[in-house]
Amino acid sequence: xxxxxxxxxxxxxxxxxxxxxxxxxxxxxxxxxxxxxxxxxxxxxxxxxxxxxxxxxxxxxxxxxxxxxxxxxxxxxxxxxxxxxxxxxxxxxxxxxxxxxxxxxxxxxxxxxxxxxxxxxxxxxxxxxxxxxxxxxxxxxxxxxxxxxxxxxxxxxxxxxxxxxxxxxxxxxxxxxxxxxxxxxxxxxxxxxxxxxxxxxxxxxxxxxxxxxxxxxxxxxxxxxxxxxxxxxxxxxxxxxxxxxxxxxxxxxxxxxxxxxxxxxxxxxxxxxxxxxxxxxxxxxxxxxxxxxxxxxxxxxxxxxxxxxxxxxxxxxxxxxxxxxxxxxxxxxxxxxxxxxxxxxxxxxxxxxxxxxxxxxxxxxxxxxxxxxxxxxxxxxxxxxxxxxxxxxxxxxxxxxxxxxxxxxxxxxxxxxxxxxxxxxxxxxxxxxxxxxxxxxxxxxxxxxxxxxxxxxxxxxxxxxxxxxxxxxxxxxxxxxxxxxxxxxxxxxxxxxxxxxxxxxxxxxxxxxxxxxxxxxxxxxxxxxxxxxx
Amino acid sequence: xxxxxxxxxxxxxxxxxxxxxxxxxxxxxxxxxxxxxxxxxxxxxxxxxxxxxxxxxxxxxxxxxxxxxxxxxxxxxxxxxxxxxxxxxxxxxxxxxxxxxxxxxxxxxxxxxxxxxxxxxxxxxxxxxxxxxxxxxxxxxxxxxxxxxxxxxxxxxxxxxxxxxxxxxxxxxxxxxxxxxxxxxxxxxxxxxxxxxxxxxxxxxxxxxxxxxxxxxxxxxxxxxxxxxxxxxxxxxxxxxxxxxxxxxxxxxxxxxxxxxxxxxxxxxxxxxxxxxxxxxxxxxxxxxxxxxxxxxxxxxxxxxxxxxxxxxxxxxxxxxxxxxxxxxxxxxxxxxxxxxxxxxxxxxxxxxxxxxxxxx
Numbered sequence: 001x002x003x004x005x006x007x008x009x010x011x012x013x014x015x016x017x018x019x020x021x022x023x024x025x026x027x028x029x030x031x032x033x034x035x036x037x038x039x040x041x042x043x044x045x046x047x048x049x050x051x052x053x054x055x056x057x058x059x060x061x062x063x064x065x066x067x068x069x070x071x072x073x074x075x076x077x078x079x080x081x082x083x084x085x086x087x088x089x090x091x092x093x094x095x096x097x098x099x100x101x102x103x104x105x106x107x108x109x110x111x112x113x114x115x116x117x118x119x120x121x122x123x124x125x126x127x128x129x130x131x132x133x134x135x136x137x138x139x140x141x142x143x144x145x146x147x148x149x150x151x152x153x154x155x156x157x158x159x160x161x162x163x164x165x166x167x168x169x170x171x172x173x174x175x176x177x178x179x180x181x182x183x184x185x186x187x188x189x190x191x192x193x194x195x196x197x198x199x200x201x202x203x204x205x206x207x208x209x210x211x212x213x214x215x216x217x218x219x220x221x222x223x224x225x226x227x228x229x230x231x232x233x234x235x236x237x238x239x240x241x242x243x244x245x246x247x248x249x250x251x252x253x254x255x256x257x258x259x260x261x262x263x264x265x266x267x268x269x270x271x272x273x274x275x276x277x278x279x280x281x282x283x284x285x286x287x288x289x290x291x292x293x294x295x296x297x298x299x300x301x302x303x304x305x306x307x308x309x310x311x312x313x314x315x316x317x318x319x320x321x322x323x324x325x326x327x328x329x330x331x332x333x334x335x336x337x338x339x340x341x342x343x344x345x346x347x348x349x350x351x352x353x354x355x356x357x358x359x360x361x362x363x364x365x366x367x368x369x370x371x372x373x374x375x376x377x378x379x380x381x382x383x384x385x386x387x388x389x390x391x392x393x394x395x396x397x398x399x400x401x402x403x404x405x406x407x408x409x410x411x412x413x414x415x416x417x418x419x420x421x422x423x424x425x426x427x428x429x430x431x432x433x434x435x436x437x438x439x440x441x442x443x444x445x446x447x448x449x450x451x452x453x454x455x456x457x458x459x460x461x462x463x464x465x466x467x468x469x470x471x472x473x474x475x476x477x478x479x480x481x482x483x484x485x486x487x488x489x490x491x492x493x494x495x496x497x498x499x500x501x502x503x504x505x506x507x508x509x510x511x512x513x514x515x516x517x518x519x520x521x522x523x524x525x526x527x528x529x530x531x532x533x534x
Numbered sequence: 535x536x537x538x539x540x541x542x543x544x545x546x547x548x549x550x551x552x553x554x555x556x557x558x559x560x561x562x563x564x565x566x567x568x569x570x571x572x573x574x575x576x577x578x579x580x581x582x583x584x585x586x587x588x589x590x591x592x593x594x595x596x597x598x599x600x601x602x603x604x605x606x607x608x609x610x611x612x613x614x615x616x617x618x619x620x621x622x623x624x625x626x627x628x629x630x631x632x633x634x635x636x637x638x639x640x641x642x643x644x645x646x647x648x649x650x651x652x653x654x655x656x657x658x659x660x661x662x663x664x665x666x667x668x669x670x671x672x673x674x675x676x677x678x679x680x681x682x683x684x685x686x687x688x689x690x691x692x693x694x695x696x697x698x699x700x701x702x703x704x705x706x707x708x709x710x711x712x713x714x715x716x717x718x719x720x721x722x723x724x725x726x727x728x729x730x731x732x733x734x735x736x737x738x739x740x741x742x743x744x745x746x747x748x749x750x751x752x753x754x755x756x757x758x759x760x761x762x763x764x765x766x767x768x769x770x771x772x773x774x775x776x777x778x779x780x781x782x783x784x785x786x787x788x789x790x791x792x793x794x795x796x797x798x799x800x801x802x803x804x805x806x807x808x809x810x811x812x813x814x815x816x817x818x819x820x821x822x823x824x825x826x827x828x829x830x831x832x833x834x835x836x837x838x839x840x841x842x843x844x845x846x847x848x849x850x851x852x853x854x855x856x857x858x859x860x861x862x863x864x865x866x867x868x869x870x871x872x873x874x875x876x877x878x879x880x881x882x883x884x885x886x887x888x889x890x891x892x893x894x895x
Contacts (some may be wrong), residue, residue: 096693156560161716173713178644178717181559182566190557213561249603372547398659 006079006164028337029345032076032211032328033105033353036063036346037361039328039370040147041241042156046319047084049097050106054320055079056354060347061250062314062322069303069306072298074290075283076329076339076346077087077310080340081149082278084320093265107315111255112272114311114321117280129302130284134360134425136389136399138285139420142326144414148326149373149534152179156370158236159188170407187227187236192229192367195220199375212371213331238334239366244358247350250477251318275312279323283307286324290333327376334379398425433477435459440467441500445476448484457487464496467503475502566719569640574618575633577625582601583660584621587734589614599736606733613726613892620727621783621835623720624653624660624677627709640720646709647851648800650784653677653724656708658824662731663745670796671830673749678731680746683741697725707806710851721733749823750815756836766844769837781872783847796850798868803854804860810846817842 030085040055049491058079062500066077086099087106095102103196108483120126150174155161158180180189199216202208208215227236257265283303291298332339398421405417431448432455442463444456463470472491474480480488491497576584588598592608609617611861622632624720628650629636636643654660657810661677663669680820686699698721702713714720731889771780774797778791779785784795795801805814823830833841851869852860 074874092693155715175644176715178641179718181555181562183563183715183717183719184560186560187561189556193556195547197552201545384677413857 003430004332006046011199020120024346024478025337025342027211028332028335029342030349031211031335032332032342033348033349034214034217035328035331035372036363037350037353038077038241038366039081039373040320042172042369043079043081047081048087048106048320049091050087050103050242051322053251053534054318055084056244056247056315056350057251057319058314058322059349060354061317062310063312063343063350064347065308065310066322067347069309069342070287070298070303070340072287072340074294074329074333074339075287075298075303075306075324076332076343077283077307078325078328078343079320079327080279080282080323081145081152082282082413083275083323086271086275086278087320088488090268095270096132096273101256103253104261105264105268105320107253107255108257108261109268109272109275110311110321112265112269113275113279113316114308114313114315115406116273116276117308117311118211120276120280121204121308124301125278126433127301127304129331130304131288133281133285133418133422133428134186134495135289136395137159137204137422138289139385139389140399140402140404141285141406141414141418143381143386144325144403148406149177149377150381153370153373156239156366157189158184160184161429161521185237186232186237186365188365189223191227191365192371193236194223195368195371196374200373213375214312216369216375217372218366220371221371222304222362224368225363231421240359241364241366241369243362244354247358253318259446275321279307279311279321282326283324286326286329290339292330293333297479327374327380330380331376358515370487376461384410394428399424431455440469441471443473443476447481448474448477448488449479449481452481453484453487460491460497468496471500472497473500473502475500490516560797567637569637570612570615570719572615574615574622574636576620577631579625579654579660580621583662584618587730589617589734591726595733597736599734602835609730616723616726617730619719620723620725620730621660623724624657624727627652628791640718640723641713642720643673644712645705645720648709648711648795649804650786650791650795650800651711652710652791652794653704656820658827661728662735663824663889670743670745672744672822673747673819674745675747675820675824676731676743677728678735678737678745679743681725681728681732682737682741682743683746684739702726706803707853708802708808710801711802712852748816748819750840751822752815752817753834753880754838756839759836760808761839761843763840763844763847766842769841770844772843773833777826781877782845787853796845797850797853799865801846802849802887803851803853804864808846810843814839814842815847838881 036059037056040059041052043056044050044055044058045052063076063078070077087109090109091097091105092103094105110380120130121468123523153172153177154173156415160176160179160183165432198219198478199212202215203212222234224238224240228238280303284300287298287301287303308321315320329339332342389395401421402414402418403413409417430447430449431451433444433452435445436443437455437459440463442460446452448456460472488497488499492499574757586598588596588611591611591614592740594686595606602762619638623639623642626632627639627646629639632638657675658675661675661680663674663676680700681697686700687693688695688696696714699722701724702716703873705711720819751782755849770782774782774796778796779793782795782797782801784791784798784800785793792874805886808817810817818835818841820835821841822835822838826832849864849871852864
C-alpha cells in the first residue's frame with residue numbers, strides 16, 4: 001500500500017478513538033503547548049540564529065504535520081535542540097545571522113535535509129541502517145541530552161546572557177554554574193526557584209500531579225509580576241518572552257535557489273546530510289524506545305516518511321525542521337497521554353495562544369521557562385531505565401560511552417560514537433560464541449563464522465591436547481558461514497572430531513546412544529510441536 | 535500516614551535544597567560586591583601608567599595629550615576602581631602579582647587553560663605601547679584604539695561582534711580557554727580600562743588609528759620567494775629562542791611568567807588567527823611590529839613571515855571546535871614527544887640562559 005494512503009487510512013481509522021481521547025488529553029496538550037513555546041523561541045533565536053517565529057511555526061505546523069502523518073501513539077515532533085544547533089553551525093560561516101540571505105540558506109538547508117530524508121525512506125536498506133542502534137546507546141543519549149538541557153538552561157535561569165559558541169558542554173556547564181552564583185541576577189534566580197520549587201512540590205501531590213508544570217509557570221509569572229510592580233522592570237532587568245502579536249497564521253517563504261547562491265548551496269550539502277541524519281536518528285530511536293515502554297510497535301519507516309514529508313513542506317512555511325523530541329515525548333508519557341493526539345491539541349492550542357493570547361504570554365519570565373526546561377531534562381534521566389544496563393558489563397560500557405559522548409562532544413559526535421559502538425557491539429557479540437566442554441563433547445552456542453572461528457579453534461585444540469577424539473555439538477549454532485563449513489569439514493577429515501546435531505537426529509543414528517523407544521517418544525513430541533507451530 | 539510523611543519529607547528536601555542554593559548565591563554575590571568596593575592594589579606597571587595619565591576621581595578629566603583646554607566628564611570612585619582593576623587584569627591576568635591571587639582579578643584565570651597567558655603579552659605595555667619619545671607604535675595591538683572601534687564586523691563570518699564578544703575571542707583562542715559570561719566583571723572592568731585609555735590618549739570614536747590591531751604582512755609585502763620553514767627555524771633560534779625557549783615553551787622564573795609561551799600547553803590554541811595555517815598575514819605582522827622588544831622593525835618582512843610559519847608548526851593545544859581527536863593528538867605532540875625526541879638537548883640549550891634585568895622587563 002502506498003505510504004500516503006496508508007497514513008491517510010491510519011488517520012481515518014484513528015478518528016473514532018481520537019474524539020473521546022481528546023478530552024482526556026486536553027490538559028496534557030495544554031501543558032505540552034506551554035512547554036514547547038519557550039523551547040521553540042529559544043531554539044530558533046539562540047541555536048539556529050533565526051527569528052523566533054521559525055520556532056513557533058515549527059511548534060505549530062511541524063508538530064501538526066508530523067503527528068498527522070505518523071501513526072505512532074508515542075510520537076511527538078516539533079523543534080529540536082540538535083537540529084537547530086546544526087543549522088546554526090552549518091550556516092555561521094556563510095552569512096550574518098537573522099539576515100535575509102541567512103534565512104534563505106536556512107530554508108534551502110531544511111529542504112535539502114527533507115529531500116535526503118525522503119531518500120532514506122525510498123531506499124529501504126538506508127532506513128534499515130538506523131535500526132542498528134541499540135537500547136543502551138539510546139538511553140545513554142537520552143540521559144546525556146537531559147543533562148545537557150539542564151546545563152543549557154543555567155544561564156537563562158540566572159538571567160544571564162547565553163553563551164552561544166560551540167564548546168564542550170561540560171565545561172560550559174561548570175563555568176555557567178559559577179557565573180550563576182557569582183553574577184547572576186538575584187531576582188531572576190528567585191523567580192526560577194519559585195517556579196522550580198512550586199512545580200516540584202505540586203508534583204508530590206497526587207491530585208495536582210499533571211498540573212505541576214502549568215502551576216509552576218503560573219507561580220513564577222505571578223511572582224515576577226509582583227516584583228515588577230514593586231521594583232519596576234528597569235531595576236529587575238528580567239527578560240520576558242515578549243510580544244508575539246506580529247506572528248500570524250501562516251508566513252509563506254521560499255527556499256533560496258538562485259544562480260549566485262549555488263556555490264554556498266553546494267557547500268551546505270554535507271550540513272544537510274548531518275541535519276537529515278540527526279533528525280531521523282532521533283525520531284527512530286525515540287519512537288522505538290517509548291513504543292517498547294508502552295508496549296507497542298511502529299515501523300520506523302513510518303517515522304522516516306512523516307519526518308521527510310514534513311521537512312519538505314516546512315521550509316515553505318518559515319519553520320524550523322521537525323523530528324521527534326525526546327523530552328516532550330517523555331513528558332507526555334509521564335503524564336500518561338497519547339502523544340499523537342496530545343501533539344495535535346498542543347499545536348492547536350499554540351496557534352490559538354499565539355493568535356489571541358500574545359499579550360499574556362508576553363509577561364512570562366524567561367527564568368521560569370528555564371526552570372521548566374531543567375525539570376524536563378531531569379525527567380529524562382530515569383534510574384529504572386538505566387539500572388538494567390549496569391547488570392551487563394558490555395551494555396554498561398556502551399551506555400556510559402554514549403552518555404559521555406553527548407556531554408563531551410556534541411550530539412553529532414554522539415551519533416557517530418553510538419553507531420560505531422553499536423556495530424562493534426553486535427560484531428563482538430557474534431564473534432564470541434558460548435563454548436562449553438563437558439568430557440569430550442564440545443558444545444557451541446552461537447555463530448560459527450570467520451570472526452568466531454579463532455575463539456572456537458583455541459578451545460578445540462586445547463581439548464584435543466587432552467583427548468584425541470572430540471564430539472562437536474552444534475545443535476545450538478544458529479549460523480555457519482562457508483569458512484566455518486570448510487573448517488568443520490577439515491576437522492572431520494583429520495579424524496579427530498565427530499559431529500552431533502540434536503535437531504537432525506543425526507547423533508542418535510551415529511551413536512545409538514538412546515534406545516529406540518525413547519527415540520520414538522522424542523520423534524512424536526517433535527512432530528506434535530511441529531504441528532502446533534504449523 | 536507513611537505516604538504523607540514521605541511527601542512531607544520530599545517537599546522539605548526540595549525547599550531546603552532551593553534555600554541552600556539561594557544562600558550560596560547570595561553569599562557569593564556579597565563577596566563580589568565587597569570586592570567591587572574594596573580599594574585596588576595596583577601592580578607597579580599599572581600604577582606608573584595610570585599615574586601618568588592622571589586617573590583620579592573628580593568631576594572633570596583632562597587628557598595630558600590634549601592640546602586644547604577641553605575637559606571631559608570625570609570619573610567617580612567606582613569608575614576609578616573599575617579602571618584600576620581592568621588595568622590589573624590586563625597586566626597580570628593570572629594573579630601572579632596579587633596578594634590574594636586571582637580572586638582579585640575576578641578569577642580571570644578560570645577562563646584560561648594556559649597557566650601563563652596574560653593580556654599584555656600581545657597588547658604590550660598594558661595595551662598602550664610607545665617608543666622612547668612617547669609615539670604610539672604602528673600595529674601594536676593598542677587597547678585604546680581597539681575601544682574606538684568597539685563593535686566590529688568579524689572579518690571571516692561577517693557577524694557583528696560587540697566589544698565583550700571580541701574580548702571573549704581573546705580568552706578562547708589566545709589563552710586557549712573559555713568564554714566569560716557577557717555580564718562578568720572581568721569583561722566590564724577591562725572595557726572600563728580600555729575606554730579610559732582611549733580618553734587618556736585622546737582617540738576619537740569610530741576612527742581608524744595605525745596603532746590599532748596588527749599591521750598585517752601579506753605575501754605581496756615581500757619579494758614573493760615563498761615562506762621558508764628551515765629559514766624560519768634558523769631565525770627563531772637566532773632571535774627568539776633566548777627568551778621564548780628552544781621549543782617556544784616560554785620562560786618562567788620563581789612562579790612568575792617572564793616570557794610567554796609560543797607553543798606547548800600554555801600557548802594560544804590552533805583556532806587562533808595567530809596560526810599561519812588560518813591567516814598567514816597576522817603573526818608576521820605581530821612579529822615585525824612588536825618583536826624583539828626594544829628592537830622593533832629590525833626583522834625584515836620576509837624574516838617575519840618565515841618565523842611566523844615556523845612558530846605555527848610547533849605543537850599547541852587544539853581549539854574546542856576541532857574536537858577531541860585533534861586535542862588528544864596535540865597533547866601527545868606537546869607532552870609526550872618533546873622528552874622522547876630530546877630536541878631541546880640536541881640544540882644544546884635546554885636550559886634557559888641567565889637573563890639580564892633589561893631583558894626581563
